[in-house]
Amino acid sequence: MAEVLVYVDHVDGAVRKPTLELLTLARRLGEPVAVALGNGAADTAATLAEHGAVKVLTHDASEYADYLVVPKVDALQAAHEAVSPAAVLVPSSAEGKEIAARLALRIGAGVITDAVDLEAGDEGPVATQSVFAASFTTKSRVIKGTPVITVKPNSAAVEAAPAAGAVEALDVTFSDKATGTKVTGRTPRESTGRPELTEAAIVVSGGRGVNGSENFAIIEALADQLGAAVGASRAAVDAGWYPHTNQVGQTGKSVSPQLYIANGISGAIQHRAGMQTSKTIVAVNKDAEAPIFELVDYGVVGDLFDVVPQLTDEIKTRKG
Amino acid sequence: MSLRIVVTVKYVPDATGDRHFADDLTVDRDDVDGLLSELDEYAVEQALQIAEDADDAEVTVLTVGPEDAKDALRKALSMGADKAIHVEDDDLHGTDAIGTSLVLAKAIEKAGFDLVISGMASTDGTMGVVPALVAERLGVPQVTLLSEVSVEDGTVKGRRDGDAASEQLEAQLPALVSVTDQSGEARYPSFKGIMAAKKKPVESWDLSDLDIEAEEVGLEGAFTKVETADARPARTAGTIVKDEGEGGKQLAEFLAGQKFI
Numbered sequence: 001m002a003e004v005l006v007y008v009d010h011v012d013g014a015v016r017k018p019t020l021e022l023l024t025l026a027r028r029l030g031e032p033v034a035v036a037l038g039n040g041a042a043d044t045a046a047t048l049a050e051h052g053a054v055k056v057l058t059h060d061a062s063e064y065a066d067y068l069v070v071p072k073v074d075a076l077q078a079a080h081e082a083v084s085p086a087a088v089l090v091p092s093s094a095e096g097k098e099i100a101a102r103l104a105l106r107i108g109a110g111v112i113t114d115a116v117d118l119e120a121g122d123e124g125p126v127a128t129q130s131v132f133a134a135s136f137t138t139k140s141r142v143i144k145g146t147p148v149i150t151v152k153p154n155s156a157a158v159e160a161a162p163a164a165g166a167v168e169a170l171d172v173t174f175s176d177k178a179t180g181t182k183v184t185g186r187t188p189r190e191s192t193g194r195p196e197l198t199e200a201a202i203v204v205s206g207g208r209g210v211n212g213s214e215n216f217a218i219i220e221a222l223a224d225q226l227g228a229a230v231g232a233s234r235a236a237v238d239a240g241w242y243p244h245t246n247q248v249g250q251t252g253k254s255v256s257p258q259l260y261i262a263n264g265i266s267g268a269i270q271h272r273a274g275m276q277t278s279k280t281i282v283a284v285n286k287d288a289e290a291p292i293f294e295l296v297d298y299g300v301v302g303d304l305f306d307v308v309p310q311l312t313d314e315i316k317t318r319k320g
Numbered sequence: 321m322s323l324r325i326v327v328t329v330k331y332v333p334d335a336t337g338d339r340h341f342a343d344d345l346t347v348d349r350d351d352v353d354g355l356l357s358e359l360d361e362y363a364v365e366q367a368l369q370i371a372e373d374a375d376d377a378e379v380t381v382l383t384v385g386p387e388d389a390k391d392a393l394r395k396a397l398s399m400g401a402d403k404a405i406h407v408e409d410d411d412l413h414g415t416d417a418i419g420t421s422l423v424l425a426k427a428i429e430k431a432g433f434d435l436v437i438s439g440m441a442s443t444d445g446t447m448g449v450v451p452a453l454v455a456e457r458l459g460v461p462q463v464t465l466l467s468e469v470s471v472e473d474g475t476v477k478g479r480r481d482g483d484a485a486s487e488q489l490e491a492q493l494p495a496l497v498s499v500t501d502q503s504g505e506a507r508y509p510s511f512k513g514i515m516a517a518k519k520k521p522v523e524s525w526d527l528s529d530l531d532i533e534a535e536e537v538g539l540e541g542a543f544t545k546v547e548t549a550d551a552r553p554a555r556t557a558g559t560i561v562k563d564e565g566e567g568g569k570q571l572a573e574f575l576a577g578q579k580f581i
């Protein structure tokens with residue numbers, strides 16, 4: 001059976017969920033061979049094996065942390081030479097897309113980004129994309145070279161499928177361009193204890209209607225009752241009420257949770273681009289004409305300062 | 321020594337218009353107004369600021385696109401760029417990301433550069449890969465997705481805000497930078513700027529000027545193929561209630577019915 005390379009996104013050996021989704025999708029195309037790089041690479045093997053990796057190629061070197069993107073491209077290219085896969089799958093993070101694109105160029109292949117689904121086709125993998133702010137669905141293929149495809153988080157349900165997961169050391173020679181962009185400092189983001197925005201099953205967001213950073217406590221209280229992640233519109237982020245890492249939309253994160261609750265958000269096209277594919281959409285907005293209501297499964301026309309705390313209390317009561 | 325900055329800018333269909341696909345599954349550009357991709361305004365802004373801080377600098381804006389793409393160049397010129405290059409050729413219709421990066425890289429080389437500045441992503445394709453591809457082709461460091469950028473003594477420095485961490489980056493020129501919409505508001509063209517733009521030079525190059533064969537680009541040269549494009553089915557109209565004191569409770573009832581609580 002054909003092998004499929006899967007680039008592993010992990011933090012010091014802890015594999016992030018989008019990679020497990022990729023392994024699930026990769027099994028539709030062939031046998032997943034995972035590539036884990038950097039600190040803790042070998043520690044990923046058990047989890048990857050549990051999710052279907054027949055092989056785990058690992059390599060650690062300080063270059064991965066000290067220089068931007070290119071060392072990882074060098075390694076993935078080495079893996080591509082070692083394996084001759086039928087496809088290469090990479091998580092659709094900002095960095096993942098850059099790695100994928102540069103790899104594609106080097107191996108003479110096409111690249112498709114932000115796939116939301118993947119199927120095996122007669123002429124190779126077919127990728128589904130959600131484009132033009134999720135108003136169109138396209139199906140595309142790479143028609144030259146080994147298909148390189150990046151896949152968005154939440155595109156598949158993670159399924160366990162135990163496989164051998166044999167760890168092999170990957171032989172990597174860094175190119176002379178690998179050390180071109182130096183990482184001279186790194187400030188890790190502090191964890192809020194809430195789920196990752198792009199991976200959360202429920203997202204509760206606030207917009208300009210929240211009217212102040214202190215009022216975001218209302219949004220957070222609802223999120224915490226639901227075990228949800230907190231999102232924000234660009235208007236709220238630009239006003240300095242919430243960090244940019246929580247922005248939902250075209251230039252923020254795109255999310256596709258089971259439930260999205262928009263509070264005090266009008267529903268501008270750029271915001272919709274990031275949340276329109278959510279399974280169930282709920283909005284609270286005092287303007288009955290707000291475009292967000294065109295998208296909702298359930299909408300409340302009202303003041304969020306009344307509706308949201310009442311909702312939070314009601315959930316608390318129902319949970320007993 | 322003069323600092324030569326090339327800014328790549330894309331001409332895109334207005335996102336607030338009714339965007340759709342043409343019969344050949346490329347973007348229909350006829351029915352929707354085009355404009356300078358808003359995220360490229362941030363690239364132009366950073367280029368102008370870097371140029372203002374340098375002793376001697378020249379900002380060239382570059383686009384690959386149809387005839388109307390001149391509008392995007394005019395906008396960038398009216399913001400303050402010095403000159404423009406328009407790569408236009410019928411054979412470019414349908415070019416994908418790999419092909420676009422080829423044309424941009426050849427044009428940038430022909431123009432001459434110390435620093436290339438791109439946007440973080442276009443507002444139509446939104447792939448966010450062209451800057452990395454162009455850097456790979458040019459063989460220069462990529463210093464991408466910066467929310468803060470500066471150039472001093474032949475070194476570019478910047479801050480890249482990722483999910484896990486915020487990173488400080490540094491590279492020697494020549495280099496390629498891309499900037500996010502967090503890098504600083506883009507200036508509005510002044511009346512003087514708009515008038516001055518009319519007199520600024522816009523060069524037009526075609527594929528032969530760049531030694532690119534027709535079959536390397538366009539639909540024919542593409543490495544990817546769109547097979548189907550379907551409008552997303554309209555969402556079925558949801559329930560909308562007016563809050564008359566019980567709105568939160570009604571919403572809780574809905575969420576419970578959907579098994580979210």
Ligand SMILES: Cc1cc2nc3c(=O)[nH]c(=O)nc-3n(C[C@H](O)[C@H](O)[C@H](O)COP(=O)(O)OP(=O)(O)OC[C@H]3O[C@@H](n4cnc5c(N)ncnc54)[C@H](O)[C@@H]3O)c2cc1C
Pocket residue numbers: 206207208209210232233234235236247248249250251252253263264265266267268269270271274284285286287290302303304305358359443
């Ligand atoms: C290139 C580009 C990229 C962009 N990227 C993004 C992006 O990634 N994400 C994003 O969100 N935006 C993005 N935008 C901005 C986008 O166009 C909108 O400006 C933004 O989404 C508006 O945010 P908002 O809905 O919070 O604010 P507004 O549009 O001002 O809406 C506020 C809403 O709150 C309601 N409201 C006010 N008070 C209350 C109350 N007490 N109770 C209930 N409702 C209330 C109002 O009725 C209104 O509908 C982008 C724009 C551009 C040009």
Ligand SMILES: Cc1cc2nc3c(=O)[nH]c(=O)nc-3n(C[C@H](O)[C@H](O)[C@H](O)COP(=O)(O)OP(=O)(O)OC[C@H]3O[C@@H](n4cnc5c(N)ncnc54)[C@H](O)[C@@H]3O)c2cc1C
Pocket residue numbers: 110111112113131132140328329330331347357359360363382383384385415416417418420424437438439440441442443444445446447448449450451544
């Ligand atoms: C909905 C949609 C989906 C697509 N999906 C794919 C795909 O999966 N694979 C694929 O290969 N192609 C795809 N394409 C085609 C691709 O968008 C174009 O080839 C495009 O020129 C490059 O990608 P981008 O617009 O996403 O640019 P991005 O990579 O998002 O652009 C980043 C920056 O590169 C610069 N830039 C990009 N294009 C130009 C230009 N023409 N002139 C000057 N500067 C430019 C700008 O500075 C811009 O800010 C898609 C197009 C559309 C409309």
